[in-house]
Amino acid sequence: MEVEQTPLPGVGIRYDFATAYGRRLGLLVHRDERVDLVVYAENDPDIVAESVTLQPQERAVLVELLALPPGEDDPESRTHHRTWQLTEDQP
Template sequence: MRVKETLLPGVGICYEFRTAAGRQVGVVARRDGTTELVVYAEDDPEYVAESVMLQPDERATLVELLTAPPGPSEPLGRIHRPI
């Protein structure tokens, strides 16, 4: 998968990629330690349709969930119950 890196002077670095479904997604790693997840509009890849700011601990939690979802014996697994 191809990831485009763009330096944002005074802000940080934006990493962007296109999903298999054609959506453009980005992660802005800010100099202040926060991270912004961005999803671009389907009809305008320059327009941010949705964004979520994450503090460092929130980013770490998201990374953990994306890399290895917790099982029933993991701490985060206790908050989930089978439906």
């Protein structure tokens, strides 16, 4: 898989790749260390369809979730914990 790295003067570096289904995804790493996760439009790879700014802790959680399915490692070493909320079905 090829990852394109594009320097953006005054902004940071953009990393992009195409999935097996042809969707383009990327990360924009700003000079101030802010990171945007971007999904490009299906019909135009130059247009950003969605963008989510991630804080450092959010990036760490996303990396963990993508690298290893939850529950398959030592839960004490995780940067996040599962929270379950149980509710009763209403008749």
